[in-house]
Amino acid sequence: MSYRGKNPGRLDNLTDAVFGIAITLLIFNLVNPNSFENLVAFTKTLPAFLVSIAFLMIVWKEHVNFSQIYGLNNSWIQTLNVLFISLIIFYVYPLRFWTLFLTNFLFETNISIQIQAAQVPDLMIYYGFMAMALYICLLLFYLIASGNQDSLSLNPYEILHTRMQIIRMLIFVGVPFVSIVVIFFLRGYNVGLASMLGGMAYILYTPLMIFWSKNYKAKIKKLNDSNSLQIIDPASL
Numbered sequence: 001m002s003y004r005g006k007n008p009g010r011l012d013n014l015t016d017a018v019f020g021i022a023i024t025l026l027i028f029n030l031v032n033p034n035s036f037e038n039l040v041a042f043t044k045t046l047p048a049f050l051v052s053i054a055f056l057m058i059v060w061k062e063h064v065n066f067s068q069i070y071g072l073n074n075s076w077i078q079t080l081n082v083l084f085i086s087l088i089i090f091y092v093y094p095l096r097f098w099t100l101f102l103t104n105f106l107f108e109t110n111i112s113i114q115i116q117a118a119q120v121p122d123l124m125i126y127y128g129f130m131a132m133a134l135y136i137c138l139l140l141f142y143l144i145a146s147g148n149q150d151s152l153s154l155n156p157y158e159i160l161h162t163r164m165q166i167i168r169m170l171i172f173v174g175v176p177f178v179s180i181v182v183i184f185f186l187r188g189y190n191v192g193l194a195s196m197l198g199g200m201a202y203i204l205y206t207p208l209m210i211f212w213s214k215n216y217k218a219k220i221k222k223l224n225d226s227n228s229l230q231i232i233d234p235a236s237l
Contacts, residue, residue: 011081012067018085019060025092026052026099048099055095059088062138069161070145070152077144084137091134094127121187121194128176128183128198135176139169160223164216171208175201 186194
């Protein structure tokens with residue numbers, strides 16, 4: 001694997017700065033600990049906050065990996081990157097709302113958020129659309145890289161890697177879509193059931209990613225065998 005973007009450009013630096021701003025907005029909009037009771041409530045937000053940070057870091061790492069491998073900086077990438085970082089800032093607010101909602105639900109705190117039980121499915125649909133939008137951007141990044149494989153001089157492994165990443169991004173787009181569809185059709189019958197099954201739809205990530213990983217390793221092994229060359233150790237993937 002060649003790393004064409006070892007030296008981050010201004011676009012990558014801007015993206016990193018936006019992620020830093022997103023994390024700052026996330027923590028400073030949780031609770032204002034101006035009393036001991038608020039301090040205790042703020043402390044209880046830590047688990048949900050860490051989960052939120054993990055989600056942001058996963059998306060950030062996806063962008064970093066793409067930039068390091070391909071180093072693309074054409075007009076399409078620049079335009080798409082502007083959309084991507086705009087979505088990141090917008091993503092903070094539903095993520096923050098989920099953080100506060102889960103903290104109240106798990107720890108029985110009284111952090112001020114205004115939502116009724118009947119609105120929970122709508123919140124999940126809203127969050128699902130935001131997650132889909134982010135991964136659609138990442139999918140488009142890889143599609144652009146695939147369309148520029150000749151100018152990038154991608155080797156056979158890198159071409160395979162690009163195609164497999166496109167499939168992986170489709171999985172990350174597809175699972176929230178399934179959740180949204182389930183919630184949309186069930187919320188008119190039973191709000192609780194719609195919320196539960198919509199949330200459980202995200203469990204699909206586990207079997208789908210296991211299948212994807214095994215398929216990836218099998219294709220790498222086949223490519224290695226066909227070239228009589230150990231391009232990469234499948235066990236390290």
